[in-house]
Amino acid sequence: MQNPYLPIPVRIDKATIETEDRNLKTFKFVYVNPEDEEKFQYKAGQFGELSVTGKGEIPIGIASSPTEKGYVMFTVNRVGLVSTALHNMREGDIMGIRGPLGNWYPWERMEGKNIVIIGGGFAFTTLRSSIVMLLDPANRSKFGDIHVVYGARSPGMLLYRDELAQWEARDDINMHITVDGTDDPDWKYNVGFVPTITEQKAPKGDDDTFAIVCGPPIMIKFTQPVLEKLGYKHDHIIMSLENRMKCGIGMCGRCNIGKEFVCKDGPVFTLEELNTIPKEY
Amino acid sequence: MRVIKIDKKDWESGVGKLFGDYSLFGPVKQGAFHNFAPLEKGQMPDLDYVNTRLSPKSVVYPQCETMFEYTLDETQPDHHVNKEIAKDYSPRAVLGIRPCDVKAIDLVNINFDNPQYQDPWWVQRRDALTTVALGCNNPCATCFCTTAGTGPFDDSCADVLLADMGDHYLAKVRTEKGEALVGKAGWSQDAAGEAGAMDDLAKQAESKISSKIETGKLASKVTTELYDADFWEDVAFSCINCGTCTYLCPTCWCFDIQDEVQGKDGCRMRNWDTCMSGLFTLHGTGHNPRPNKTARVRQRFMHKLKYYVDKYGDGIGCVGCGRCVQQCPVNIDIRRVCELMNRFEPGKECA
Amino acid sequence: MSEYAEKIRGIAKKLLDDGTVDMVIGFRKGTIPLINEPCFVKDGAKVDALIWDSSCGVNLANYLPKRKEKIGVVAKGCDSRNIVTHIVENQITREQLYIIGVPCTGMIDRRKIRLAVGKEILSVSEADGKVTVSGDGYEEVLDKQEMLQDNCAICAHRNPVISDEMVADPVPEQTEVDRYQDVKAVEAMDAEARWNHFEQLLDGCIRCYACRNACPLCYCPTCFVDESQPQWVGKSIDKTDTRTFHFLRAFHCAGRCTDCGACERACPVGIPVRQFTKKLEKDCKELYDWEAGMSLDVRPPLDTYRAEDPDEFIK
Numbered sequence: 039m040q041n042p043y044l045p046i047p048v049r050i051d052k053a054t055i056e057t058e059d060r061n062l063k064t065f066k067f068v069y070v071n072p073e074d075e076e077k078f079q080y081k082a083g084q085f086g087e088l089s090v091t092g093k094g095e096i097p098i099g100i101a102s103s104p105t106e107k108g109y110v111m112f113t114v115n116r117v118g119l120v121s122t123a124l125h126n127m128r129e130g131d132i133m134g135i136r137g138p139l140g141n142w143y144p145w146e147r148m149e150g151k152n153i154v155i156i157g158g159g160f161a162f163t164t165l166r167s168s169i170v171m172l173l174d175p176a177n178r179s180k181f182g183d184i185h186v187v188y189g190a191r192s193p194g195m196l197l198y199r200d201e202l203a204q205w206e207a208r209d210d211i212n213m214h215i216t217v218d219g220t221d222d223p224d225w226k227y228n229v230g231f232v233p234t235i236t237e238q239k240a241p242k243g244d245d246d247t248f249a250i251v252c253g254p255p256i257m258i259k260f261t262q263p264v265l266e267k268l269g270y271k272h273d274h275i276i277m278s279l280e281n282r283m284k285c286g287i288g289m290c291g292r293c294n295i296g297k298e299f300v301c302k303d304g305p306v307f308t309l310e311e312l313n314t315i316p317k318e319y
Numbered sequence: 320m321r322v323i324k325i326d327k328k329d330w331e332s333g334v335g336k337l338f339g340d341y342s343l344f345g346p347v348k349q350g351a352f353h354n355f356a357p358l359e360k361g362q363m364p365d366l367d368y369v370n371t372r373l374s375p376k377s378v379v380y381p382q383c384e385t386m387f388e389y390t391l392d393e394t395q396p397d398h399h400v401n402k403e404i405a406k407d408y409s410p411r412a413v414l415g416i417r418p419c420d421v422k423a424i425d426l427v428n429i430n431f432d433n434p435q436y437q438d439p440w441w442v443q444r445r446d447a448l449t450t451v452a453l454g455c456n457n458p459c460a461t462c463f464c465t466t467a468g469t470g471p472f473d474d475s476c477a478d479v480l481l482a483d484m485g486d487h488y489l490a491k492v493r494t495e496k497g498e499a500l501v502g503k504a505g506w507s508q509d510a511a512g513e514a515g516a517m518d519d520l521a522k523q524a525e526s527k528i529s530s531k532i533e534t535g536k537l538a539s540k541v542t543t544e545l546y547d548a549d550f551w552e553d554v555a556f557s558c559i560n561c562g563t564c565t566y567l568c569p570t571c572w573c574f575d576i577q578d579e580v581q582g583k584d585g586c587r588m589r590n591w592d593t594c595m596s597g598l599f600t601l602h603g604t605g606h607n608p609r610p611n612k613t614a615r616v617r618q619r620f621m622h623k624l625k626y627y628v629d630k631y632g633d634g635i636g637c638v639g640c641g642r643c644v645q646q647c648p649v650n651i652d653i654r655r656v657c658e659l660m661n662r663f664e665p666g667k668e669c670a
Numbered sequence: 671m672s673e674y675a676e677k678i679r680g681i682a683k684k685l686l687d688d689g690t691v692d693m694v695i696g697f698r699k700g701t702i703p704l705i706n707e708p709c710f711v712k713d714g715a716k717v718d719a720l721i722w723d724s725s726c727g728v729n730l731a732n733y734l735p736k737r738k739e740k741i742g743v744v745a746k747g748c749d750s751r752n753i754v755t756h757i758v759e760n761q762i763t764r765e766q767l768y769i770i771g772v773p774c775t776g777m778i779d780r781r782k783i784r785l786a787v788g789k790e791i792l793s794v795s796e797a798d799g800k801v802t803v804s805g806d807g808y809e810e811v812l813d814k815q816e817m818l819q820d821n822c823a824i825c826a827h828r829n830p831v832i833s834d835e836m837v838a839d840p841v842p843e844q845t846e847v848d849r850y851q852d853v854k855a856v857e858a859m860d861a862e863a864r865w866n867h868f869e870q871l872l873d874g875c876i877r878c879y880a881c882r883n884a885c886p887l888c889y890c891p892t893c894f895v896d897e898s899q900p901q902w903v904g905k906s907i908d909k910t911d912t913r914t915f916h917f918l919r920a921f922h923c924a925g926r927c928t929d930c931g932a933c934e935r936a937c938p939v940g941i942p943v944r945q946f947t948k949k950l951e952k953d954c955k956e957l958y959d960w961e962a963g964m965s966l967d968v969r970p971p972l973d974t975y976r977a978e979d980p981d982e983f984i985k
Contacts, residue, residue, distance in 0.1 A: 039439045043386055043576075043587075047400045070400075091389050091399040092580045094587075096603075118603030119898045132399040255606075281608065282600050284576045287436045291573030292592065292599050294622060295608075296542050297630040302435070316546045318600075318608040318618075349874065350940060351785055369790070372939065373876070382876065383906035460792055461702060557708040559732065561880035563938045577905050590906050593878070598896050648880050648936035649728055650700045650707035 045134025058194030086137030103170035158253030243270030324510035333504030374569035423569030452477035467639030472521030555616035562593035686714035704780035727777035735761035748930035750830035751963025771833025776822035821931035884936035920946035
């Protein structure tokens with residue numbers, strides 16, 4: 039019997055510090071048994087349980103894109119027991135991953151449509167996965183215009199800075215990078231909070247345009263009215279929830295909100311769906 | 320399904336024969352109370368009880384269970400890799416379980432065995448289990464099973480349902496597993512003619528249930544309105560957020576996963592958990608989406624009486640065993656809460 | 671008893687109507703016999719919900735920490751001592767409270783009564799030191815004194831030690847009780863017997879933490895068993911972890927425990943939890959002549975130092 043709790047062994051191939059506060063690290067994992075890659079076929083927006091043997095597991099969005107083969111990548115914020123232990127691990131160390139878990143951004147529904155990706159802080163991981171997937175030559179033509187509004191407290195707190203610069207240089211994606219504030223005289227992008235920049239740069243909402251929003255609660259709170267003002271209907275606003283999880287497969291019960299298990303029925307919901315459940319996230 | 324008769328004198332010898340083929344579980348008196356426990360060879364279940372203090376869910380779903388083992392010793396091959404361990408899934412039978420508690424196993428099964436994922440430990444133990452239920456001739460005043468989707472003689476779930484007729488038992492043998500068990504015990508006396516007597520006893524028992532709840536309007540309530548109802552502060556006030564209700568409950572299935580290490584040897588285990596605890600939902604960042612006891616009490620009742628109803632369309636997530644009513648240290652009563660929820664109308668105060 | 675209830679309602683109504691307090695914390699009638707539910711009333715028109723009888727065992731001091739309102743609280747002797755402890759430990763201020771003192775003749779033990787009767791109890795009444803229980807086709811009269819909770823049977827402070835208004839004249843205190851008979855029995859055991867004794871006591875613990883959560887003293891924002899960094903205790907029902915929880919919790923209550931019995935009353939599996947706390951209570955009495963919660967003006971022994979403090983136990 040397939041055991042959905044059993045992690046797949048992986049090796050830390052590379053660990054990269056992402057931010058100036060050193061609290062965010064990106065881990066590139068390779069499969070100890072190469073055939074396991076087959077079992078870990080995912081879509082952008084899904085998550086995995088990272089298993090640090092001896093410490094426990096944490097649910098983390100998958101930051102790599104399904105189009106990137108041979109490895110899987112996660113960016114982890116150091117906050118608790120497991121994430122701290124993970125930050126202290128070295129390249130070459132063995133750990134485990136389970137997944138892919140949860141649903142994904144509704145790519146099937148969004149095919150042929152314009153997409154606005156709005157992210158803040160370290161909640162940019164599955165959005166990175168999405169952007170890389172969308173920009174893949176095999177996929178780019180399937181979607182309309184792509185806008186990205188991404189903000190962090192300061193330039194040094196932005197994730198994936200090299201890639202951001204590459205995307206800036208492309209003409210098939212409209213990047214709107216912003217920081218809350220900076221004293222860097224060479225900063226050539228936006229300054230301002232994500233909701234403000236969204237209001238200035240995002241296209242108007244219509245039947246053919248979807249917004250994917252990921253970020254801290256405060257950003258989401260102030261971005262939602264902006265999107266409404268821009269004409270986005272609630273079933274065109276896509277969000278991803280983060281709740282405390284253990285099993286990741288809808289069994290242990292702790293991520294239950296309303297009749298949904300965030301880990302299994304989510305983490306991706308439309309705002310229209312979220313309006314029907316308590317705001318316990 | 321067929322009905323057989325088991326003379327009380329054949330009961331003990333029959334149970335005795337089962338020890339070779341099954342690990343047996345049954346109600347035994349522990350101190351002042353009954354609980355379900357493994358029976359030692361030759362030990363008889365003590366059927367002179369009304370309701371056990373803890374539910375028998377631990378027979379299929381132990382409070383603590385090792386999921387995997389591993390070594391952290393880097394000189395060992397496969398260090399830091401979680402390994403499955405051998406477990407005993409040989410046939411087991413629970414004797415004298417109440418029909419409501421069997422119904423609860425079916426109810427929890429919806430969670431652990433679904434089209435997308437199967438919990439391997441639950442599924443294998445459940446498959447190995449034969450249930451020999453005992454109808455309740457004299458239900459408690461706190462039993463509200465008949466309005467919670469089951470009843471004192473509910474014969475829809477157990478493999479065998481016994482009725483205590485005084486000098487003998489009548490047994491409805493419902494399933495192949497049940498047939499196998501009564502065959503091994505040597506109980507075979509046909510009693511088709513007495514099926515009516517058993518039904519009469521069942522009706523009598525049902526009529527003794529004085530405690531009833533109304534659940535008919537729960538499904539039509541708007542979740543967010545019920546969530547914002549004004550009665551929750553009053554309902555939750557006395558709660559001390561202990562885990563008693565959830566641990567005694569036959570339908571509470573939530574669990575925690577913990578790694579435990581001694582020296583270089585470790586295991587990953589799961590333990591029953593409780594939504595009454597703040598830790599249950601506490602994020603690593605310190606944010607807690609259910610930050611106070613009112614939110615947590617509401618979650619327990621909303622989950623059983625609203626979310627479950629909406630998610631599965633199969634009634635409430637409660638079988639009316641009354642354990643939480645009897646054992647809550649501050650007398651929070653699910654029957655009262657259910658009434659408040661069922662009659663709730665937004666805008667009308669009803670606390 | 672019903673006079674007590676009348677008096678409590680009258681005081682509560684007055685306090686709520688004239689705005690002295692925002693809420694009154696007391697008891698409402700339980701949905702099953704032998705247990706009443708702590709509740710609050712905020713509206714003077716609704717004070718009729720408040721009741722009083724010998725099934726009001728829950729310690730209401732547990733509902734006070736960190737509350738912001740002005741509160742009228744119904745308090746037995748033990749509740750009042752825990753209120754004093756809360757005030758001394760800065761969990762609530764004296765000014766926030768209007769203490770409605772109830773002289774107490776002990777609370778009855780619902781499990782003891784159920785065991786004594788052996789049949790399902792459907793209704794209970796009490797008068798003149800007798801408890802009458804009845805059920806399907808029977809009625810039985812029990813002596814209340816014999817059905818008291820163990821801690822109430824040996825209680826030496828039945829009258830509130832602090833109050834703003836009493837619902838009745840003080841009751842006589844029990845002066846002839848030996849408070850530490852059970853502790854002495856354990857002290858007399860050799861090490862192995864004592865170990866086995868405690869081992870058996872904890873048998874059956876399901877780690878539900880009802881004892882901790884029912885205890886007015888256990889108000890820590892994060893209990894040591896809930897810490898994850900570092901994690902002091904495992905979370906399963908492993909014997910060592912379970913013991914660690916109970917022993918450490920008892921030590922955290924040293925010099926603070928009033929022997930209100932909340933822990934034991936709450937335990938769903940019948941562990942006599944007071945066996946752990948009482949030894950420490952006895953030590954505090956013998957070493958420091960200390961009883962918790964008797965005065966707002968004296969610091970507890972474990973947060974003060976006196977040159978003459980006994981130190982023979984430091985080796």
